[in-house]
Each structure stands twice: as structure tokens, then as C-alpha cells.
Amino acid sequence: MTPRTMVVTALLLGAFVAAAGAYGLLYCLSRLRDRRGLRIGSYLSYTALSVIAAMVIALTPLHAGWKVLIAASCIAYLMIPPVTWRYLTRLHRGEKKSHDPRFAKHADRHFADLFRRA
Amino acid sequence: MYRSQRLGLKYLTASTVMFGAMIVFGLLSSIYYIQPGFLLNIFNFSSAKIIHIDGLVIWLLMGFIGSVYWFVPQELEREVDGIGLAELLFWVFCAAVAVVVLVLIFVQYGAANQWSMWFINQGRKYVEAPRWAAVGIVVVAGVFAYNVIATTVKAGRTTGILTVLIADLIPLLVLYFDAFPQLTSMSQDLFWWWWLVHLWVEATWEVLIGCIMAWTLIHMVGASRRVVESWLYVQVALVLGTGILGLGHHYFWIGTPRYWFAIGGVFSAFEPLPLLGMVVHAVYDAGSRHLQAANRPAFFWTLAEAFGNFLGAGVFGFMMTLPQINMYSHGTQWTASHGHFAFWGAYGCGVIAVLYLALEKSRGCNGLDGRAWKWSFALLNLGILGMAGALLVAGIDQAFFERAVGGSTWNAYLAMQGRPWFIESMWARFVFGLVFAAGYALLVYDLLAIGKSQRAAVPQVTAAAGS
Numbered sequence: 161m162t163p164r165t166m167v168v169t170a171l172l173l174g175a176f177v178a179a180a181g182a183y184g185l186l187y188c189l190s191r192l193r194d195r196r197g198l199r200i201g202s203y204l205s206y207t208a209l210s211v212i213a214a215m216v217i218a219l220t221p222l223h224a225g226w227k228v229l230i231a232a233s234c235i236a237y238l239m240i241p242p243v244t245w246r247y248l249t250r251l252h253r254g255e256k257k258s259h260d261p262r263f264a265k266h267a268d269r270h271f272a273d274l275f276r277r278a
Numbered sequence: 279m280y281r282s283q284r285l286g287l288k289y290l291t292a293s294t295v296m297f298g299a300m301i302v303f304g305l306l307s308s309i310y311y312i313q314p315g316f317l318l319n320i321f322n323f324s325s326a327k328i329i330h331i332d333g334l335v336i337w338l339l340m341g342f343i344g345s346v347y348w349f350v351p352q353e354l355e356r357e358v359d360g361i362g363l364a365e366l367l368f369w370v371f372c373a374a375v376a377v378v379v380l381v382l383i384f385v386q387y388g389a390a391n392q393w394s395m396w397f398i399n400q401g402r403k404y405v406e407a408p409r410w411a412a413v414g415i416v417v418v419a420g421v422f423a424y425n426v427i428a429t430t431v432k433a434g435r436t437t438g439i440l441t442v443l444i445a446d447l448i449p450l451l452v453l454y455f456d457a458f459p460q461l462t463s464m465s466q467d468l469f470w471w472w473w474l475v476h477l478w479v480e481a482t483w484e485v486l487i488g489c490i491m492a493w494t495l496i497h498m499v500g501a502s503r504r505v506v507e508s509w510l511y512v513q514v515a516l517v518l519g520t521g522i523l524g525l526g527h528h529y530f531w532i533g534t535p536r537y538w539f540a541i542g543g544v545f546s547a548f549e550p551l552p553l554l555g556m557v558v559h560a561v562y563d564a565g566s567r568h569l570q571a572a573n574r575p576a577f578f579w580t581l582a583e584a585f586g587n588f589l590g591a592g593v594f595g596f597m598m599t600l601p602q603i604n605m606y607s608h609g610t611q612w613t614a615s616h617g618h619f620a621f622w623g624a625y626g627c628g629v630i631a632v633l634y635l636a637l638e639k640s641r642g643c644n645g646l647d648g649r650a651w652k653w654s655f656a657l658l659n660l661g662i663l664g665m666a667g668a669l670l671v672a673g674i675d676q677a678f679f680e681r682a683v684g685g686s687t688w689n690a691y692l693a694m695q696g697r698p699w700f701i702e703s704m705w706a707r708f709v710f711g712l713v714f715a716a717g718y719a720l721l722v723y724d725l726l727a728i729g730k731s732q733r734a735a736v737p738q739v740t741a742a743a744g745s
Contacts, residue, residue: 161602162682163606167678177597236551237554
């Protein structure tokens with residue numbers, strides 16, 4: 161590994177996780193707000209994540225095992241936001257009224273909308 | 279208010295003071311990089327750095343202990359068992375910390391003998407406090423664990439959060455015994471020392487802050503206990519599943535067998551996965567409440583905790599964790615960049631959230647808001663982002679020129695100190711350190727003032743209504 165490829169590889173790995181965060185954030189916001197722009201943003205973030213993963217695999221001198229790990233992580237990152245979201249939605253479905261009636265009202269209405277859309 | 283909650287407030291206050299001490303000595307440490315002769319032979323860099331990093335451990339530990347003493351009586355609706363002893367030990371703990379800081383400032387170091395180890399400095403990073411103080415920490419942690427466990431036993435009931443907390447307190451205490459061995463082999467010493475440092479920070483502390491944030495969500499926004507506890511179990515399983523063997527990424531260059539490369543790298547790569555789940559949860563909760571909460575500072579600091587944890591531990595950590603990168607980045611300012619951001623995101627923000635929550639209740643307010651907290655929130659987060667960014671640039675420069683090009687020689691190290699990018703990054707770190715310190719000053723001002731006018735307004739309104 162040359163000094164230059166070391167820095168490039170490290171930056172790509174950081175960008176890989178940052179893109180996963182952007183995808184997760186935009187995915188959640190698109191579910192909350194139901195806006196097309198946010199949904200497209202989440203797709204673009206995941207595309208960026210995949211491109212970075214492909215660059216790590218194709219361009220960096222990491223050992224093959226780490227490249228397999230990056231590819232597997234890329235798939236795992238795709239799953240985490242929707243799976244977590246579905247899990248949280250299912251958990252909140254049985255949620256009893258919260259202690260503060262103001263927030264409970266908001267939350268109930270919001271989640272009812274989400275379920276209706278689903 | 280329970281006596282335990284008053285004790286919790288004292289711990290949180292002491293934690294805030296230690297937070298300030300950590301910042302002062304952090305700023306001092308940063309000056310040596312831009313003025314290498316600063317306080318030479320009077321108060322050397324090593325002493326300032328020791329108080330900075332040990333101050334970090336102590337302010338967070340005090341914050342955690344204070345948070346638990348605050349929440350446990352509410353959880354079990356009874357006073358904490360052995361509260362008198364806990365109150366006594368709080369003062370002993372504070373006095374011990376003060377004595378240790380004074381010794382580290384005025385005595386600093388001693389000969390390589392048992393006396394120095396017992397009364398000046400143990401000489402092991404993060405646990406430099408002399409041995410008598412280390413014994414004291416075991417006593418405080420033991421009484422703290424007893425308080426929680428005995429209260430639960432006497433209450434005759436438990437909750438999911440409390441059960442997880444009790445299960446966590448035992449390894450938290452046991453792992454601290456790793457601060458005591460005196461091994462002559464550096465490899466063996468580091469092997470066990472990481473059990474303390476890594477397994478505290480990336481396992482037991484993660485679970486502890488998970489429990490504290492679970493209680494925070496219940497009391498701050500009235501989140502359903504069933505939801506919070508279910509999520510806590512999932513998070514604890516994921517964090518422990520990835521975090522325990524993530525220990526391996528500290529075993530890369532200390533003389534351990536080669537298989538630690540694979541174990542450390544693989545589990546470190548898994549570590550950002552649960553952090554992304556936490557971000558999803560934070561956005562879900564924040565969005566479902568339309569970013570509204572009665573206690574706005576606590577709410578926003580809770581959100582900052584999820585995002586800071588992901589960025590600091592996840593993004594900054596993964597950048598340098600695979601062995602082929604870590605060979606060059608290990609022990610450079612790159613590590614310091616990750617350390618600053620991750621500690622702040624994972625723990626600092628959480629402790630500040632609890633501070634605001636406890637203040638709201640203790641001052642009898644129904645919600646907290648204002649302008650000062652927003653400024654302190656912005657300055658503290660801008661400061662840490664700037665420091666982490668500056669250290670990242672310096673670290674990359676160091677890994678590139680000193681390690682990869684220069685071959686990690688003494689000459690390369692010295693040449694590195696004069697490189698423009700390194701020097702400019704050190705200046706940037708100092709400036710952003712000042713921004714962070716300004717944020718802290720505003721935080722203290724806000725903690726002293728917030729809610730007091732609201733509380734004062736209540737009797738006036740009542741009196742007006744009565745007349």
C-alpha cells in the first residue's frame with residue numbers, strides 16, 4: 161500500500177459509512193414527510209454508498225477478505241433503515257397513551273397516518 | 279424529591295465542574311503543539327494531558343452515577359437503599375479527585391518505585407490516578423452497585439431497564455480490577471489494560487448510557503416503557519455483539535497473535551451498524567413529535583447523542599480501523615480526532631441531556647426553553663466538529679508523511695512537527711477549543727439560570743388569579 165492509496169482508502173471507508181448515515185437519515189425523513197425529493201435523496205445516497213463500495217473493491221489494495229466485508233456491509237446498510245423502521249412501527253402500534261396527552265395525541269395521529277399509508 | 283435525587287444532582291454538578299477542568303487542561307494541552315516550549319520543566323505536556331484524559335473519564339463517570347441516582351428512585355418509587363453511605367462517599371470521591379488533581383499538578387511524577395505508584399501516578403494511560411485513588415474508585419463503584427441492587431431487591435420488583443443496568447454494573451466493577459496488575463511484559467500489560475479501557479468504553483458504558491437514555495426518553499417525552507425497553511434489548515444485543523470482540527482493533531500492534539487482525543477488523547466493521555439503527559430511532563422519535571418537546575434542551579441533546587455517536591464512533595472510527603490503514607494511523611492525531619468526537623457523541627451529549635431533565639424537575643418547571651442553551655448547543659457542537667476536523671487533517675498528514683513516507687522514524691516524527699498542514703491544524707484545533715470553551719461557559723450560565731424565572735413566575739400568576 162502506498163502512502164497515497166492509504167489515505168484514499170481511509171477516506172473512502174469514512175465516506176462509505178457517512179453515505180450509509182445519509183441514506184438512513186433521508187430514508188426516515190422520506191417516511192415521515194412522504195416527500196418525493198427526500199425519497200429520491202435516499203436512493204441517491206444509497207447509490208453513492210454502492211459506488212463508494214465498488215471503488216473500495218476495485219481501486220484499493222485492501223485484502224480480498226475486507227472487500228467481501230465491504231460488499232456485505234453495503235447490503236446490510238440497505239436493510240437496516242427499513243427493517244428498523246418496520247420494527248419501530250410495530251412496537252409503537254401497541255403503544256399505550258403516553259404520559260403527556262399533547263404528545264400522545266400527535267404521535268397517535270401520526271402513526272395512524274403511517275399505518276394507513278402502509 | 280428523594281435524597282437519592284438530591285445526591286444525583288450533586289454528582290451532576292460535580293460532573294459539570296470536572297467537564298470544565300477537562301476543557302481547561304485540554305486547551306492547555308493544545309498550546310504545547312503550537313508553542314513547544316510552553317511551561318517547559320514547570321508543567322509539561324504529559325501532566326496536562328493526563329489531567330485532560332482522566333478528567334474526561336471522571337466527568338462522564340460522575341455524570342452516569344448522578345443520572346442513575348436521579349432515575350432509580352423514580353423507577354422503583356422508593357428511596358435508594360444505603361443512601362447515607364452513598365452521600366458520604368460522594369464527598370470522599372470529590373475530595374479524592376481534588377487531591378489527585380493537585381498531586382498531578384504540583385508533584386507530577388516520581389521515581390520508578392512503589393511509593394510513586396501508590397501516591398503519585400500509576401503510569402497507565404487513562405488510569406494514571408495513584409493506586410490509593412484507584413482503590414477509592416472501586417469502593418465508590420461497589421457502593422453504587424450495592425445501592426442499585428439492594429434497592430431493587432428491597433423493592434421486590436424490577437423493570438427491564440433496571441435489570442439491564444444491574445447486569446451491566448457487575449462487569450463495570452469487575453473490569454476496573456484490570457487497573458491493578460503490575461506486569462513487566464508490555465504486551466501482556468496492554469493486552470489486559472485494553473480489557474479495562476475498551477470494554478468499559480465500548481461495552482459497559484454503551485449499555486449504561488443506553489439505560490440512561492431509555493429513562494430519559496420515558497421522562498422527557500413520555501415514551502412508552504414497552505417500546506423503550508424492547509429497543510434497549512435490541513441495541514444492547516447489537517452493541518455488545520459487535521463491541522466486545524471489537525476489542526481486537528486495539529490488539530493490532532502490541533504483540534498479540536495475527537488472528538486478532540481478522541477479529542478486530544471484522545467486528546469493528548460491524549460496529550457502525552447498530553449506530554445507524556440508533557440514528558433511525560432518533561429520527562423516528564423526533565419526527566413523530568415534530569421536533570417538539572416540553573424540555574427542548576434535553577430533547578436536542580438527546581438527538582445530538584444519536585448523531586454524534588454515529589459520526590464520531592461510526593464514520594471517524596471506520597475510517598481508520600482496518601489493519602492495513604490502522605498500521606499508519608494508530609496513535610496519530612487521527613486517533614485523537616476519533617476519540618474526541620466519539621466520546622462527545624456517545625456520552626457527553628447524553629449526560630448534558632440528563633442535566634437539563636434533572637434541572638426541569640428539581641426547579642419545579644413544566645418544560646424548559648430559552649436562548650442560551652441554543653447558543654451553547656451550537657458552540658459546543660461547532661467546537662467539537664472543528665477540533666475533530668482539525669485533528670483529522672493533522673492525523674492524515676502525520677500518517678502520510680511521518681508513518682507511510684518517513685517510515686515512522688524519530689527524524690520523521692520531528693520533521694512532522696514542522697510541517698505547515700500539521701501546524702495549521704494544531705492552530706485550528708486550539709481556536710475550535712476556544713469555541714468549545716465558550717460553549718461550556720454558556721452551558722454553565724444556562725444551567726444556573728434556566729427555569730428559575732419560570733418557577734418565580736408561577737406564584738405570581740397564582741397570586742394574581744387568587745386576587
